[in-house]
Amino acid sequence: MTYCLGIKVKEGLVALADTRITMGSETTTAKKISLHHGQHGSLFLMTSGLRSIRDKAVTYFEEVLETEGGQFDKMYNVVNAFGTQLRRVAKEDKEALKEGGLHFNLYTIVGGKLEKDKEHKLYLLYPEGNWIEITKAAPFTIIGNSGYGKPILNRTLNYESTLRFGLKTGFLSFDSTRVSANDVGFPIDVVIYKDATGEMIEKRFEQEEMQNISSQWGDALTAIIKEIPESWIDSISSLDDESDEPFINAQQ
Numbered sequence: 555m556t557y558c559l560g561i562k563v564k565e566g567l568v569a570l571a572d573t574r575i576t577m578g579s580e581t582t583t584a585k586k587i588s589l590h591h592g593q594h595g596s597l598f599l600m601t602s603g604l605r606s607i608r609d610k611a612v613t614y615f616e617e618v619l620e621t622e623g624g625q626f627d628k629m630y631n632v633v634n635a636f637g638t639q640l641r642r643v644a645k646e647d648k649e650a651l652k653e654g655g656l657h658f659n660l661y662t663i664v665g666g667k668l669e670k671d672k673e674h675k676l677y678l679l680y681p682e683g684n685w686i687e688i689t690k691a692a693p694f695t696i697i698g699n700s701g702y703g704k705p706i707l708n709r710t711l712n713y714e715s716t717l718r719f720g721l722k723t724g725f726l727s728f729d730s731t732r733v734s735a736n737d738v739g740f741p742i743d744v745v746i747y748k749d750a751t752g753e754m755i756e757k758r759f760e761q762e763e764m765q766n767i768s769s770q771w772g773d774a775l776t777a778i779i780k781e782i783p784e785s786w787i788d789s790i791s792s793l794d795d796e797s798d799e800p801f802i803n804a805q806q
Contacts, residue, residue: 555602556603556699557696558586558601559703559728560600561724562690562693562713563693563711563714563717563719564714564749565749566748568720569598570725570728570743571743573740573743574740586601586608589745589754589756593623594626594668595668597667601697602660602661602697604656604660606647607659608660611636611640611642611660614639615635618638627669628670629665629671629675630675633664633677637683638683640660640662660681661678661679662679663676663679663695664676666754674749691713693713696727702730703728703731705730706723706726706727707724711723725742726771733768740764741760743758744758744759745757
């Protein structure tokens with residue numbers, strides 16, 4: 555499985571991707587995010603799905619950027635181009651994968667800003683090659699193992715959040731997923747796009763670098779849970795009863 559997160563806030567974009575690849579009983583590490591620089595700007599691309607589809611589609615896409623990249627001056631042009639290459643791979647490999655018992659599957663997050671874009675953009679691309687744009691109303695998207703990491707983002711993140719806050723909550727979202735799913739893990743790759751400067755920054759974090767933050771996060775969760783009022787629990791008096799008698803539902 556995978557954990558790839560894209561965040562769009564007023565100040566720019568945050569992209570975070572784990573690197574764990576599971577093949578049967580074997581676990582390896584591979585990069586799931588790539589940066590692409592062209593005549594009209596820079597963008598990042600993250601994927602979740604079959605690695606063979608990803609590698610082939612990205613190779614085709616890079617070839618298109620080399621020959622036709624000068625024509626792409628808006629982000630949706632780039633997303634359409636990648637979708638076209640994804641459909642190309644589907645035509646070439648989908649039936650063979652099906653015969654081998656595999657489902658054609660690749661979800662992609664694409665983000666960046668090109669010359670004629672009015673603002674930085676973030677897109678979610680489906681295996682069929684169609685896409686949706688991530689907007690201010692719901693400023694993040696996750697591909698891969700999304701169930702464990704969404705609650706903290708839903709509760710805290712909004713379009714007015716800073717890039718620093720977005721990266722911090724993004725890491726905590728990843729860490730919540732990591733401790734709950736053995737197919738998501740370190741190291742993690744992070745890309746930050748700063749709208750004020752147009753700068754695209756890439757950084758990899760190893761588990762040792764983030765262990766203190768992970769521990770603080772776990773301790774803080776425990777502490778805040780202890781601070782939450784318990785008066786609503788008082789009606790269940792047996793919770794404080796040291797008797798060995800089994801609990802019996804009062805409604806029975």
